[in-house]
Amino acid sequence: MLVVDHLVRRFGDLTAVDDVSFRIAPGETYGLLGPNGAGKTTTISMIAGLLKADAGSITIAGRPMAADAVEPKRHLGLVPQDLAIYPELTATENLRFFGKLQGLRGEALDHRVREVLEVIGLADRAKDRAKEYSGGMKRRLNIGVGLLHQPELLILDEPTVGVDPQSRNSILESVEALSGEGMAVLYTTHYMEEAERLCDRIAIIDSGRLQAEGTRDELIQLAGGTDTIRLGGAGDLPAAAEKLRTRPGVERVDADRSALTLTVRDAPTLVADVVATATEAGVRLSDVEITRPTLESVFLHVTGKTLRN
Structure with missing residues (x-):
């Protein structure tokens, strides 16, 4: 057109x-x-x-x-x-x-x-x-x-x-x-x-x-394309982190006393497997949060400045 x-x-x-x-x-x-x-x-x-x-x-x-x-x-x-x-x-x-x-x-x-x-x-x-x-x-x-x-x-x-x-x-x-x-x-x-x-x-x-x-x-x-999945909960989080690191699409897993934070590719397609793996590892989940990159981060990546500048 x-x-x-x-x-x-x-x-x-x-x-x-x-x-x-x-x-x-x-x-x-x-x-x-x-x-x-x-x-x-x-x-x-x-x-x-x-x-x-x-x-x-x-x-x-x-x-x-x-x-x-x-x-x-x-x-x-x-x-x-x-x-x-x-x-x-x-x-x-x-x-x-x-x-x-x-x-x-x-x-x-x-x-x-x-x-x-x-x-x-x-x-x-x-x-x-x-x-x-x-x-x-x-x-x-x-x-x-x-x-x-x-x-x-x-x-x-x-x-x-x-x-x-x-x-x-x-x-x-x-x-x-x-x-x-x-x-x-x-x-x-x-x-x-x-x-x-x-x-x-x-x-x-x-x-x-x-x-x-x-x-x-x-x-x-263009900006890296990685998403974040945060699993809040209790249990053996370090052990769950080790298992999650072996799952396809998971690039990084960080654990603290109350949550696991995963860096992944295409979080919506992976979240079910991630939740199942964490549960099988003995984690009692209280919440699951997905964060995806925005166009703001893309704009910063390709121009070197924020969109609002």
Whole structure:
């Protein structure tokens, strides 16, 4: 659905986007994860035809994108970080206005407005002016505008910035539903938990360059890929530790007076065997805890700094 090849954009002496390439398939949610200033918004501005690239190419649904291109933009929905709605208009009026700009008319427009209001959870507030909405409701209306013409590719630029937790969860649920309907989604964020929850594949971007790309599990492997299983309990913990060290997938076992801590590969597939081995060795377990690496640790590994820097 989207092919980005060797994209470059400079602002004077600053190279904001530096040789960026990636692809998004239909029905896939692809995340650009990076801190503010990493080049995310500049990248999607070029993809949407709002900025001209200094080098590289962009293709949407097989059609080349350029600043003056019309056809590829028909396949695209853009939800910018800054709100693009009219505060004096109601949700319905906003959607009808933007729908007409996108070429919708008559019953087709009415039907899509009703559908979108349901998707974004504003059907019961459709006749209220946007200025009366909370920040989260405005964000959801902003997303609704991008959905009206049923784009094949939806670009969402930091859609949860500045919203309350309840509205944020509602927005994330809406995005999850979109990919299930076959829409390709390009999602930019600096929240690792959003990328982990939503995205089929994730690109870590920093200083204008893609530092790493892959599924969550593929990225975790870059940072070592080891998990931790902690077994709390009582009994002969040193003896249990010796037996556990011989089990496949267990790389290290540390024992103290009340717990065993194991460094393992793929904890979910090993935990049943680990628990059984410890129990057979005479340990009376009181709790089991699994800790897995996060995208924060991956970001630190590939960039040398934390995501929040």
